[in-house]
Amino acid sequence: MSNEKNRRDFLGYTFAATALVGGVVSLYGMKRAWDPLPSVLAGGFKSVDLMPLKAGKPKTVEWRGKPIFILKKTAQMEKSPRDLIVNNERFIIAIGLCTHLGCIPAWKKDMWKCACHGGAFNSSGTQTFGPPPVPLKLPEFSLKGNTIVLGETGEEYEKIASYLASQV
Numbered sequence: 001m002s003n004e005k006n007r008r009d010f011l012g013y014t015f016a017a018t019a020l021v022g023g024v025v026s027l028y029g030m031k032r033a034w035d036p037l038p039s040v041l042a043g044g045f046k047s048v049d050l051m052p053l054k055a056g057k058p059k060t061v062e063w064r065g066k067p068i069f070i071l072k073k074t075a076q077m078e079k080s081p082r083d084l085i086v087n088n089e090r091f092i093i094a095i096g097l098c099t100h101l102g103c104i105p106a107w108k109k110d111m112w113k114c115a116c117h118g119g120a121f122n123s124s125g126t127q128t129f130g131p132p133p134v135p136l137k138l139p140e141f142s143l144k145g146n147t148i149v150l151g152e153t154g155e156e157y158e159k160i161a162s163y164l165a166s167q168v
Ligand code: FES
Pocket: 098, 099, 100, 101, 102, 103, 114, 115, 116, 117, 118, 119, 130, 131, 132
């Protein structure tokens, strides 16, 4: 009788232990399935230090699969309410997709030119020639010191976005 009880206890503990391990493994698997992939997390936000940029030489970074143009303006380039002012320097931040049909314009001397249908955007991202109907779009960003964080909306973004909205 006692042997039978021990055997039942043993089977009971074994079953409980197996169920516990199985439960933990399942929960771990579910957590891994629900958590965003590292590539998704990395794609959500991107920090770019503005200080190394050279005036008149735009930098292109990739954010959420799109090219983002960041231009530090030269003293000769026109001032615009769209300028982001950091340390008395003026910057333009724009999604690098032509607002006509989405080609990627290339920087030529002092403007972005779109090879697809000849569109052009000046150093403020404003369309100046050809079929693009509106300026280059503004990506969401916030300013932290000398660094912009793409994917967050900060005060500076709101100001420039409302200026652009008032121009439509
Ligand atoms: S896609 Fe750029 S001008 Fe048409």
